[in-house]
Amino acid sequence: xxAKEDIPCxxxxxYAANLEGSKAFSKITMRDSGVPTAPxxxxxxxxxxxxxxxxxxxxIVVKADGLAAGKGVVVASTVEExxxxxxxxxxxxxxxTAGERVVVEEALKGEEASFLAFCAGEDYALLPSAQDxxxxxxxxxxxxxxxxxxxxxxxxxxxxKYAETAELVIKPILKLLAERGExxxxxxxxxxxxxxxxxxxxxYNVRFGxxxxxxxxxxxxxxxxxxxxxxxxxxxxxxxxxxxxxxTLCVVMAAGGYPGSYEKGAxxxxxxxxxxxxxxxxxxxxxxxxxxxxxTSGGRVLGVTALGADLGAAQKKxxxxxxxxxxxxxxxxxxIGDKGLKK
Numbered sequence: 001x002x003a004k005e006d007i008p009c010x011x012x013x014x015y016a017a018n019l020e021g022s023k024a025f026s027k028i029t030m031r032d033s034g035v036p037t038a039p040x041x042x043x044x045x046x047x048x049x050x051x052x053x054x055x056x057x058x059x060i061v062v063k064a065d066g067l068a069a070g071k072g073v074v075v076a077s078t079v080e081e082x083x084x085x086x087x088x089x090x091x092x093x094x095x096x097t098a099g100e101r102v103v104v105e106e107a108l109k110g111e112e113a114s115f116l117a118f119c120a121g122e123d124y125a126l127l128p129s130a131q132d133x134x135x136x137x138x139x140x141x142x143x144x145x146x147x148x149x150x151x152x153x154x155x156x157x158x159x160x161k162y163a164e165t166a167e168l169v170i171k172p173i174l175k176l177l178a179e180r181g182e183x184x185x186x187x188x189x190x191x192x193x194x195x196x197x198x199x200x201x202x203x204y205n206v207r208f209g210x211x212x213x214x215x216x217x218x219x220x221x222x223x224x225x226x227x228x229x230x231x232x233x234x235x236x237x238x239x240x241x242x243x244x245x246x247x248t249l250c251v252v253m254a255a256g257g258y259p260g261s262y263e264k265g266a267x268x269x270x271x272x273x274x275x276x277x278x279x280x281x282x283x284x285x286x287x288x289x290x291x292x293x294x295x296t297s298g299g300r301v302l303g304v305t306a307l308g309a310d311l312g313a314a315q316k317k318x319x320x321x322x323x324x325x326x327x328x329x330x331x332x333x334x335x336i337g338d339k340g341l342k343k
Contacts, residue, residue, distance in 0.1 A: 010228040011186040012206050016177050019188075019204040023063045023072075023103045026204050033172035036200045040105035046090040049102055053082045059107035064089050066098025070146045071259075075107055110195040111339075112202070113154040114212045115165060118227055120236040121183040122174045125227070126166055128219060128243060129157035130212040131340065136259060138335045145259045146300055149336030151249040151311060152215040155343035156194050165192075169201050185231050214283050214305040215248035246279075249314040250305040251322050251336050255286065256329030258299035263329065266296045270325035279307035279314075280321045296327055311340050 002009040011017075018025040030037040038061070043049035053060060062085040064072030072095055076082035082104075089099030113131050117124040131154035136142040157165060169190045177184045189205035189212075208216070217224065221242040230239040255262035271294070274282050283305060286298020304321045308314030315337040322332060 008229065008232045009185075010232055012184050013182060015180075015182040016184045017206050019173070020206045021067060022065055023203070024065045024101055027103055027105070029173065029176065030201055030204075033176040035169055035172050036198070037202075038106040038108050038200060040103050042101065042103055043090075044101050046086060049086050049090065049104060050083060052104055053079060053086065056104075058082060061103075061105045061107050062086060062089070063103040063105070064095045064099040065101035065103060066095065068095040068098045070144070071095075072098060073144070108193045108195050108200055108202070110193045110200075111156050113157045113192045113194065113199075114150075114209055115157060115162075115169065115190045115192055116208065116212070116216065117166065117170050117188050118231055118236060118241065119170075119174055119184050119186060119188050120231040120234050121185070122171075122178050123234075123236045124166065124170055124174060124188070125236055125239075125241040126162050126170075127216050127241070128152045128159070129154040129162070130209075130216055131156070132209065132212055133333060133336055136254075136333075138333055143259055145254075147209070147211045148252045148254070148300075148333045149250055150209075150211045150215050151247065151314065151337050151340060152212070152219060153247065155340050157192070157199075165199060168199060173204070210285070210300075211250045211252055211303050214250040214281075214303045218248045218281060218305055218307055219244045219246065244307070246307045246309060247311045247314045248305060248307050249311065249318045249337050250283075250303045251318045251332055252285075252300050253302040253304060253322060253325060253327075253330050253332045254300050255296050255298070256331050258331065262299055264295070264297050266328040266330075268294045268296060268301070268325065268327040273324040274304065274321035277306070277317055277321050277324075280317055281305050282321070282325070301327070301330070311337055315341070 024042045062074045074085035088094045116127040130152040133149045134144045191202040192199045221244045230236045283303035286301045288297040306314045306317035
């Protein structure tokens with residue numbers, strides 16, 4: 001609609017957006033383009049899905065086909081847990097129409113990384129790798145969230161592996177979409193799992209991830225809008241994506257109780273003190289400004305992000321900044337970056 005009115009738009013069309021909007025479409029497109037991904041089946045009928053899970057056993061992954069606010073994926077360690085997920089999605093309809101169709105796939109074991117690229121048709125420019133922390137608790141314990149922190153680069157995906165990884169997980173998707181007459185413009189995000197057989201795609205997003213966006217864009221050493229316009233105008237190959245060599249790390253400060261129920265309206269203080277630390281930027285998320293005060297208004301409240309010479313330095317700065325910020329029942333993980341420091 002925007003393109004028809006000659007309004008520049010950085011993002012994919014409706015067809016390509018299904019890479020994120022439909023788990024079934026995404027998995028089938030991966031299979032058709034030869035992208036490595038876990039074996040899977042798509043089901044529209046509960047009884048068929050139930051029978052498949054009972055035959056395959058656990059661990060197994062159950063995914064709602066549509067968008068479910070980041071909560072539509074269940075990594076089931078038992079058959080009972082998988083069947084409960086199927087019942088929630090297909091019988092109880094807890095995600096509405098998003099759960100009418102499900103993807104059931106093999107559970108992969110390994111370490112995750114995020115890999116993003118600016119895309120214009122079959123041309124692409126790579127961003128550095130990043131690693132997200134989905135679980136709410138330290139040591140990756142507790143339920144999954146939208147993300148409790150991230151850092152870039154991810155040691156599991158070093159710079160010298162970017163080109164060959166893109167050949168596996170970025171290039172084939174762009175080529176297939178172009179062949180279908182649906183060229184992709186915007187950000188393509190590949191969520192990867194590194195198994196003993198190499199990288200495998202867990203999911204695609206068609207946007208910057210949150211909180212990966214914060215550390216990634218703090219490493220950008222050029223004009224973001226210029227890159228976006230180059231994508232829109234199909235001249236991405238003429239524009240270089242320049243990056244800072246430093247490492248970045250983001251700690252998400254959340255409302256107590258998240259990802260479950262949480263209170264809103266707590267006053268947030270300490271922004272100014274936190275940002276006095278060199279290389280620190282506080283990104284607001286679940287906040288609102290009311291009567292001269294900044295208040296909490298969502299689950300993930302702030303993304304406290306720091307730039308450092310290495311991962312240890314970035315981590316130290318980020319947590320120094322976190323300690324200067326205060327709001328009632330604030331919660332954050334204290335181990336963001338620890339996994340990378342052990343490499």
